[in-house]
Amino acid sequence: MTKYEKKIYDIVNTSREHMTAEQIFDTLKQTYPGVSRATVYNNLNKLCDVNLIRRLSIEGMIDRYDHNARHDHLICQKCKELVDINLEDLTESIKERLDGNFLSYDLKVFYICPKCR
Amino acid sequence: MTKYEKKIYDIVNTSREHMTAEQIFDTLKQTYPGVSRATVYNNLNKLCDVNLIRRLSIEGMIDRYDHNARHDHLICQKCKELVDINLEDLTESIKERLDGNFLSYDLKVFYICPKCR
DNA sequence: AGTATAGTTAGAACAATTCTAATTTAAGGA
DNA sequence: TCCTTAAATTAGAATTGTTCTAACTATACT
Numbered sequence: 001m002t003k004y005e006k007k008i009y010d011i012v013n014t015s016r017e018h019m020t021a022e023q024i025f026d027t028l029k030q031t032y033p034g035v036s037r038a039t040v041y042n043n044l045n046k047l048c049d050v051n052l053i054r055r056l057s058i059e060g061m062i063d064r065y066d067h068n069a070r071h072d073h074l075i076c077q078k079c080k081e082l083v084d085i086n087l088e089d090l091t092e093s094i095k096e097r098l099d100g101n102f103l104s105y106d107l108k109v110f111y112i113c114p115k116c117r
Numbered sequence: 118m119t120k121y122e123k124k125i126y127d128i129v130n131t132s133r134e135h136m137t138a139e140q141i142f143d144t145l146k147q148t149y150p151g152v153s154r155a156t157v158y159n160n161l162n163k164l165c166d167v168n169l170i171r172r173l174s175i176e177g178m179i180d181r182y183d184h185n186a187r188h189d190h191l192i193c194q195k196c197k198e199l200v201d202i203n204l205e206d207l208t209e210s211i212k213e214r215l216d217g218n219f220l221s222y223d224l225k226v227f228y229i230c231p232k233c234r
Numbered sequence: 235a236g237t238a239t240a241g242t243t244a245g246a247a248c249a250a251t252t253c254t255a256a257t258t259t260a261a262g263g264a
Numbered sequence: 265t266c267c268t269t270a271a272a273t274t275a276g277a278a279t280t281g282t283t284c285t286a287a288c289t290a291t292a293c294t
Binding site: 119121122151152153154155156159160 | 240241
């Protein structure tokens with residue numbers, strides 16, 4: 001792991017804020033002012049490929065990056081606010097269904113948040 | 118519903134192929150050669166807003182549009198091939214958890230497809 | 235018919251991400 | 265330590281899916 005890869009991994013894992021690439025870029029600049037956007041994207045892609053972090057693609061919003069501990073997401077359909085939620089772990093039941101042939105899953109729940117109701 | 122809205126709805130509902138906006142545009146041109154891309158996007162957005170169709174945002178691929186009957190998706194992490202799958206319906210258990218405050222959910226399962234194994 | 239409203243159009247604009255080619259850094263011998 | 269090669273990083277151009285804009289058209293309602 002290069003210093004950038006490590007630092008980006010740390011930023012994503014420490015934050016509980018579902019950061020965008022741009023926010024990660026800004027944060028990284030505090031430590032390495034000369035860093036380039038391309039480095040951020042390169043390393044984010046690398047980290048996602050090896051499943052060290054998780055990319056969140058949600059309709060109508062740009063990609064966000066999240067730590068990889070098992071959890072689900074709750075998204076307000078109006079304001080798009082995104083919060084963590086822990087629903088029942090489906091790993092075993094999906095594994096069974098797919099004959100063990102399974103990598104990960106991603107569960108998003110849409111609702112209207114208290115503020116928007 | 119305008120003729121375009123209706124036709125776009127039909128195209129998405131008839132296809133079992135998770136079409137992109139561009140593919141829908143091409144198909145629509147067969148019936149209405151003069152149609153504009155903006156019309157396709159406008160109507161797709163409208164149809165998604167009222168939940169008549171479903172937008173699929175999956176990391177690393179462009180948005181696709183799908184009929185809205187309850188089903189889940191299986192995605193190959195290598196080749197990104199996308200297929201339908203029907204896993205256990207989580208609606209009731211999520212509703213319970215959120216005190217009825219719930220719109221819909223979206224479950225994606227990542228695996229390596231037979232071709233890529 | 236006349237007027238307001240909604241829908242459509244072409245293409246410019248935008249923004250997130252990827253690409254490119256040059257440069258820098260790191261790693262592993264000799 | 266120096267040399268060589270591979271890997272990582274850089275700046276900014278390019279790409280691309282999508283939205284925006286302003287003009288135009290169709291539709292619906294008095």
